[in-house]
Amino acid sequence: MTQDNGSNLLKATNEDTSGPFFPIYFQDESLEDLTVLGPGIVGAPSGQHIILCGRVLDRHGNLANGVLMEFWQANAKGIYNSPANLGHPDLDSWFNGYGRLRSASGEYKFCTIMPGASDSRAPNITITLFSDGISRIVTQVFFEGHKANETDPVLKSLDTDDQARLIARHGGQTDGGAEIYLLDIVMAGVNETPFFDDFES
Amino acid sequence: MTQFGRQLGIGPTDNTSDQRTPRKPLRLIPSVARESFVPVVPARYVIRTHEWDMTRIAPGRPRGDGTPIEVTGTLRNENGTPIRDALIEIWNANHHGRYRHVEDASGLQLDENFFGMGRVVTDEDGNYRFWTISPGAYLARPDIGRWRPKHIHLSISGGSARLITQMYFPNEPNNASDPMAILMGDGFENNIGKTYETSDLDVDEGYRFDIVVGGRNATFFE
Numbered sequence: 501m502t503q504d505n506g507s508n509l510l511k512a513t514n515e516d517t518s519g520p521f522f523p524i525y526f527q528d529e530s531l532e533d534l535t536v537l538g539p540g541i542v543g544a545p546s547g548q549h550i551i552l553c554g555r556v557l558d559r560h561g562n563l564a565n566g567v568l569m570e571f572w573q574a575n576a577k578g579i580y581n582s583p584a585n586l587g588h589p590d591l592d593s594w595f596n597g598y599g600r601l602r603s604a605s606g607e608y609k610f611c612t613i614m615p616g617a618s619d620s621r622a623p624n625i626t627i628t629l630f631s632d633g634i635s636r637i638v639t640q641v642f643f644e645g646h647k648a649n650e651t652d653p654v655l656k657s658l659d660t661d662d663q664a665r666l667i668a669r670h671g672g673q674t675d676g677g678a679e680i681y682l683l684d685i686v687m688a689g690v691n692e693t694p695f696f697d698d699f700e701s
Numbered sequence: 702m703t704q705f706g707r708q709l710g711i712g713p714t715d716n717t718s719d720q721r722t723p724r725k726p727l728r729l730i731p732s733v734a735r736e737s738f739v740p741v742v743p744a745r746y747v748i749r750t751h752e753w754d755m756t757r758i759a760p761g762r763p764r765g766d767g768t769p770i771e772v773t774g775t776l777r778n779e780n781g782t783p784i785r786d787a788l789i790e791i792w793n794a795n796h797h798g799r800y801r802h803v804e805d806a807s808g809l810q811l812d813e814n815f816f817g818m819g820r821v822v823t824d825e826d827g828n829y830r831f832w833t834i835s836p837g838a839y840l841a842r843p844d845i846g847r848w849r850p851k852h853i854h855l856s857i858s859g860g861s862a863r864l865i866t867q868m869y870f871p872n873e874p875n876n877a878s879d880p881m882a883i884l885m886g887d888g889f890e891n892n893i894g895k896t897y898e899t900s901d902l903d904v905d906e907g908y909r910f911d912i913v914v915g916g917r918n919a920t921f922f923e
């Protein structure tokens with residue numbers, strides 16, 4: 501195997517664009533609505549139902565068709581279902597916190613529960629975007645009206661314009677009682693959403 | 702204070718890359734927030750047992766047009782530890798360069814014996830294997846005559862490992878002009894399958910494609 505010079509680490513395989521044809525066939529509805537366990541199953545995760553929705557836009561303000569979106573969040577008590585939290589008393593057995601959808605048009609709608617605040621963090625959902633023309637880009641969305649937004653370390657690392665680009669607007673309630681939050685993600689150009697890098701590189 | 706990471710490159714001659722690549726440098730994640738950015742994909746996927754053999758639509762059916770190939774490899778993290786039970790979702794164009802996807806408007810020929818989508822799971826030692834038909838190259842930019850070289854798309858999810866990549870083929874004429882290959886630079890070598898003998902197998906060509914999940918895709922839980 502190839503190795504980095506001066507390091508014992510293996511050289512990572514390059515990411516590549518997903519292209520325009522990520523198979524719709526691989527779609528899994530149970531990952532698009534995390535409030536529902538599955539057909540005919542009694543039980544549900546605890547927490548306030550929310551719908552996070554909006555558009556993914558390109559540099560010209562056009563909808564970015566064919567995007568694959570992945571979501572990652574803590575449960576209502578602010579605990580992530582990660583190996584680090586194995587056995588944590590506040591894990592929710594009915595909530596994994598990972599969602600995925602592919603949008604043909606570039607408009608998206610993700611049904612989930614409001615994540616809890618954890619440690620020093622404001623409630624947030626990590627969004628990963630894959631699409632034609634790019635490799636993975638990652639950002640994090642916050643929710644209008646949360647006091648913890650003012651002290652969140654990710655928001656605080658950004659200037660005020662960029663902060664506003666990551667805070668989903670409250671957009672009322674559905675008949676079923678889910679709170680609606682709206683956020684457009686702008687991949688490039690004017691009003692570009694801030695995206696994040698995992699490591700110094 | 703905003704700290705900046707990489708500036709993403711735009712794939713030359715790739716319109717979509719130009720439209721969708723962020724122009725501002727990426728922001729570095731404050732270290733206290735790093736953990737929150739690493740998803741853990743639950744292993745709740747459904748896979749049909751015959752999906753590893755994409756050379757035919759279902760067991761007992763005729764094979765698609767073109768050259769049947771095997772692709773095998775090992776999935777590891779940067780430390781060399783195999784990643785077991787990871788889901789690999791695979792899709793590739795048929796022999797004529799056409800995807801069986803409702804949004805593929807190329808007009809190229811569909812193959813009634815080729816589906817072009819499959820899923821496999823890595824074994825205890827991180828190994829995976831699938832058969833497919835060697836994909837055709839396709840004309841991605843008819844206006845400037847730029848082709849996409851033969852490639853197979855692979856999406857890998859396992860625990861906190863997450864990667865979407867493509868396997869390319871050695872000595873293909875269109876490799877050098879591919880926008881993604883240009884962005885990868887010398888690293889492109891890593892994304893080319895390495896041929897091996899398959900005289901003992903019911904396929905014509907074999908490609909070894911070892912995958913290392915790391916860098917930005919790293920999992921620091923495992």
Ligand SMILES: [Fe+3]
Pocket residue numbers: 519852854
């Ligand atoms: Fe492709």
